[in-house]
Amino acid sequence: MSAPLPLAVPSRPPGLLDTPADDFRDWLAERNQPPMRAAQIRKQLFANRAESFDAMTDLPLALRGELAASFSPFSTRVEKHLKAGDDTHKLVLRLADDRMIECVLIQDEGRATACVSTQVGCGMGCVFCASGINGVVRNLTVGEILEQLLRLRNLTRREDDGGRPDLPTRLSHIVVMGMGEPLANLDNLLEALEVAGDPKGLGIGARHVTISTVGLPAKIKRLAEAGKQYSLAVSLHAPNDALRTRIVPTNDKTGIRAILEAADEFFDKTGRQVTYEYVVLGGLNDRADHARELARLLTGRKAHVNLIPWNDVDGLPYRRPKDGDLTNFIDTLRRSGVSVKVRKRKGSEIDAACGQLRRQAEAAATGVAPAGSA
Incomplete structure (x- = not known):
């Protein structure tokens, strides 16, 4: 059996789908965003096929930038x-x-x-x-x-x-x-x-x-x-x-x-x-x-x-x-x-x-x- 490949340090922000819901709501609250934003983003991923925050055009532009700096819509x-x-x-x-x-x-x-x-x-x-x-x-x-x-x-x-x-x-x-x-x-x-x-x-x-x-x-x-x-x-x-x-x-x-x-x-x-x-x-x-x-x-x-x-x-x-x-x-x-x-x-x-x-x-x-x- 070959040795496992060496683990690499993740080079991008954590995936949104592995972020606990409470932590994400806290993140939104810290930026004075209403709780409804979490449901909006979830709908974008599951219903609207969004694969980037830029594609989530129902969100404010500044929020999309902050999301991209803190999370990945997909970690893969x-x-x-x-x-x-x-x-x-x-x-x-x-x-x-x-x-x-x-x-x-x-x-x-x-x-x-x-x-x-x-x-x-x-x-x-x-x-x-x-x-x-x-x-x-x-x-x-x-x-x-x-x-x-x-x-x-x-x-x-x-x-x-x-x-x-x-x-x-x-x-x-x-x-x-x-x-x-x-x-x-x-x-x-x-x-x-x-x-x-x-x-x-x-x-x-x-x-x-x-x-x-x-x-x-x-x-x-x-x-x-x-x-x-x-x-x-x-x-x-x-x-x-x-x-x-x-x-x-x-x-x-x-x-x-x-x-x-x-x-x-x-x-x-x-x-x-x-x-x-x-x-x-x-x-x-x-x-x-x-x-x-x-x-x-x-x-x-x-x-x-x-x-x-x-x-x-x-x-x-x-x-x-x-x-x-x-x-x-x-x-x-x-x-x-x-x-x-x-x-x-x-x-x-x-x-x-x-x-x-x-x-x-x-x-x-x-x-x-x-x-x-x-």
């Missing part, structure tokens, strides 16, 4: 922005400490889905994943999570821009499947989602939010107790402990049984069907007997399987499954009565799989080849 900066032919966008964002994260906007069939990260890197160690090659550095703040949502929302079509009428004009869904283990940063994530769901935020209902986890039983139970109608996706990737521990090393501390029991509790408390994510690795977990074993695990459970044929990552020794093997795997599950779907590949020409573009950007910034590259 866009390091790289790629757009695919299918209207998928991928951003690499540089944080205030010069770390980098990724987020993706997927536009399909009238939906606009934001896929966001919750950590810099990841500590779960899944062997096929580019996000965790250098381990985890830190959790993202509430503001850093929200900024991903706002930046992606700002890439959707404006109602008055005369663009393609079939593209959505707002975010409709959130999937927390980017870099990091979301449940390892559960408190910050839940606070960010609370803001995203507020009608004065982004107005995205809980049923349109999916949280993915490698399977942390205690945190799954905490999520269930939050009383929200979020969807849960468990990254299973194998039908038995021996194989899963090879693919997901943290499985040796939990085991599939405990994960399934926690997922069952989530379903019992929320009534929300659990999705089991399964990255299909050619020659490793894609045989028909794996499918039969997976079906036995899920028998009697209100569950859905989302198969994800692996996307190639430079430096990792895995391959996509053969078409025939994938078809046989799907047919075996369906014959066993398991609900299954194969995830569409979106944004493949822009390295939309988690972690790939961020590694390239970090290598370009430091002049050091990505860890694990050939």
